[in-house]
Amino acid sequence: QLQLQESGPGLVKPSETLSLTCTVSGDSISSSSYYWGWIRQPPGKGLEWIGTFYYSGSTYYNPSLKSRVTISVDTSKNQFSLRLTSVTAADTALYYCARRTIAGHRLDHWGQGTLVTVSS
Amino acid sequence: QSALTQPASVSGSPGQSITISCTGTSSDVGNYDLVSWYQQHPSEAPKLMIYEGSKRPSGVSNRFSGSKSGNTASLIISGLQAEDEADYYCCSYAGSSTLVFGGGTKLTVL
Numbered sequence: 585q586l587q588l589q590e591s592g593p594g595l596v597k598p599s600e601t602l603s604l605t606c607t608v609s610g611d612s613i614s615s616s617s618y619y620w621g622w623i624r625q626p627p628g629k630g631l632e633w634i635g636t637f638y639y640s641g642s643t644y645y646n647p648s649l650k651s652r653v654t655i656s657v658d659t660s661k662n663q664f665s666l667r668l669t670s671v672t673a674a675d676t677a678l679y680y681c682a683r684r685t686i687a688g689h690r691l692d693h694w695g696q697g698t699l700v701t702v703s704s
Numbered sequence: 705q706s707a708l709t710q711p712a713s714v715s716g717s718p719g720q721s722i723t724i725s726c727t728g729t730s731s732d733v734g735n736y737d738l739v740s741w742y743q744q745h746p747s748e749a750p751k752l753m754i755y756e757g758s759k760r761p762s763g764v765s766n767r768f769s770g771s772k773s774g775n776t777a778s779l780i781i782s783g784l785q786a787e788d789e790a791d792y793y794c795c796s797y798a799g800s801s802t803l804v805f806g807g808g809t810k811l812t813v814l
Contacts, residue, residue, distance in 0.1 A: 619801070630707070630808040631742075631750065631793050636801060644801040647705050680749060689797040690740045690755035697749055 586610035588681050588695035596675075596702050602668040606681030606695060607661070614639045614659050619684040621655065622666045623691070624677040632677075636684060637664060671702045708733065708794055708806035715812040721782040724809045726794030727775055732804055734775035738797035741770060741779045744808075745790045753792075754779060781811070789813040 592604035606620070613620050621636030621644075635645040637655045645653050654667040668675060678697040685692055709727040716722040726739065733739055737757045742750035752761050754770040757777060767788075769780045777796070781788055794806040 623805075631795075631805040633795070633803040633805060636803075638801075642801075646802065684803075688740075688756050688759075689738050689803065690752055691742070691750070691795070692752050692755075692761065694749040694751075 586683065586693050588683065588693060590679060590681050590695045590698040592679075592698060592700070594699060594701060596671055596700060597704050598672055598702055599670055602666070602671050602675060602700055602702070604666045604679055604681075604698060604700070605663050606665070607663050608683075609662070611683070613657060613662055613664055617686055619644075619686065620657075620664050621682060621684060623680045623682055623694075625680070625697070626674075626677045634666065634668075634679075638686075673702050676700065676702045705798055705802065705804050708796060708804055710792075710794060710806040710809045712807070713810045713812065715814055716781075716784045717814045718784055718786065720784050721780060722784060722811065724779045724781075724792050724794075724811070726777040726779070726796075726806045728777075728796055728804070729775055732796040732798040733772065733777050735799070736797045737772065739770070739772060739777040740795045741768075742793045742795065743788075743790045744793065750793060784813055786813050 619636040622634040637643045652669045680697045681695045682691045683693040741754040744750045758770040798804045
């Protein structure tokens, strides 16, 4: 059974870097059939797609966040990570990792999400 | 890349049918048959309900259906039930492996 689990600090100071990890069990992030990526949801607001990577090494980011976002992969641990630099209060959100199908681009499995608060 | 437009809220009585619209542009909804819909109950992760515009994943009730006309996709829920009360989000492929979400619609079952 596929499971995704987000982890990382729940509190980050303004101007610093947010770092989260998604640990995947039940599937390989090196699969050629899927993308893996991040989505966020500010409290009481809607979903925002952050970015995605493919096992080949390709990464794709939301244009509005592209200058601050990096998604990296550790295939030995079956994990992928999110780095978001120069954070502000507007980056406070529930951060989800999810699997996305190559065919159809649907997000078919999600983690439970982890809340990150940006505050001094 | 702008968010897709959804109504903030819709409501219906048990047994009725409701439709949630999702309007994009010719660069996303109108250019691809790749709209998916997600249901989110409070404090839960989103759940895939419809993909590729009108396909249902295994286990999703056939009361949920989807369609598209031009730049607007729609989610239709028939035979409304109390458990359908949730937030619903559309999401479209927008080219170059990017995705764009709608702002979300709160469904209230009266």
